[in-house]
Amino acid sequence: MRAFLLINLALVFLFQNTASSCAQDKIEVRPDHHVGQATLPCTILDFTQSEIKVKLLPSGTVKTYPSSEIVKVHTPQTEQHQQGLEQLQNEEYEKAIESFSEALNIENRLWVRREILALMTKAALALGDNLKAALRFQIMVENEPDARSFDLIPLDWGIKDTLSPARNAAQNWLTDQDEVKQLIGASILLTAPDYQAQAEATLRSLATSPQINIQQLARTQLWRLRLRAGDISLLELQRWERNLNQVPELLRAGPHFLLGTGYAMLERHGQAAASFLWIPLAENSNPQLSAEASLKAADSILAMGQTVNALRLYQETAARYSKSPARQMALQMIDQITKASSQPTTQDN
Known part of the structure; x- marks a missing residue:
């Protein structure tokens, strides 16, 4: 889709594929406008939204690469860190937070500590616990305003x-x-x-x-x-849509939600659905917001008279966001549509 977006969304979870027995860090780099990539043994000194700073091995040369050139990061992990990642993937969010808390207590690398705090923030967001998410997020960015995963801000x-x-x-x-x-x-x-x-x-x-x-x-x-x-007017919404180009791509989920809300108010349901759908399709930092956007997109599609497509999206919302309040609303709409479609039509004699 968008390389920079996908890289930044994926990197938080790439660590789960790294063997804990790995003795050193490695980064896979693909320089802009180049074909192919290189795997470089190193010690990662820092990793932010804009760049990664490493000490190359065995030379000891310190070098900085733009984050846009980083394909994958390999780094040793503690057992607790790995366990938390598995629990997060399995939607065991409370257990994941406990495992990440233990990992945080024994992890000394500052950039990895920020990664763990980001994962704890994500788990809290998935639970709808915005207070705990805010506290973790604030610690994550306290000494590093250019921290990765800024899209997790609650x-x-x-x-x-x-x-x-x-x-x-x-x-x-x-x-x-x-x-x-x-x-x-x-x-x-x-x-x-x-x-x-x-x-x-x-x-x-x-x-x-x-x-x-x-x-x-x-x-x-x-x-x-x-x-x-x-x-709100249509001209104002169109201006907002143009202004989205100024917003960093990773931070556009919330603005897209507001844009969809505005279009729905004006009963421009096609544009509303497109704005809402951008969130679950391109963004996964806040499952609760994604779930609500998916539900509202289905509402807009239903308002357009596309009952079959709306039903499919309600079903997908219920299946994909089992921990969200949007799931119950989606189930109610599925039941309503199913009952309506099963009723026999009345014809005049």
Whole structure:
């Protein structure tokens, strides 16, 4: 699909294929505009969203490669790390978090610690535990704003006021000096009547941040206010769609969700379905958001009168997102459509 997107999505999980007996790190590199790739023995010194820094072996030469050139990373893992990866793959999220916690306690490499924290964040998101996800994410990026897996940031992309378990913590984050904490706090409190004005002011300030991830996420978070107002226009949605090109590709899931919400409001169901479907097809960092987007895409397809296609998507949503509240809604729609199709049609004499 998109090489850079797939590489960054996949690298978190590539470590599960690495043998723990491996004595050293290895990276597989494919330089841009070159055919073929090279496997380089090394010691990985750091690994961020933009680059990987290694000490090549046996020469000891320190070299930096763009992340876009990295095909695969091999690194030794602890038994607990490997166990957590297996549990995560099997959707045993609570057990995975326990295993990753144990791995974190014995892992000394800073870049691997960030990988483990990212996996713990992903497991918490899959459980819908945004408070725990936020705490892990904040630790992950505390000393490394260019950390990989920034797409795991647990932001709220809904437009209705919800009683988030993280709301109390969000009040403190909103006034913190750290921009990541401010962003998460403002996102949670943007739909809270008592804090909306403060959250909006924070987002408008963050929209000028020199950190591109913070800046673009803050700008798109403000779209939620326009959708809440309910007076969105087609021209405005089209402008949002053009502005998506400025958002780093890994961070476009939430903005696509808002775009789909806007198109659905205007009953432009084909465009709504396309925006919602982008998320489960191209993005897998937040299973709860992907599940809701898949459900809403099916709703839009049903509104277009494509009952068979909608039924298939409801079935896929229920099967693929067994841990999500969207599953129950999908099952209800499957039952409703099935019953409607089984009723005999009445013909006039």
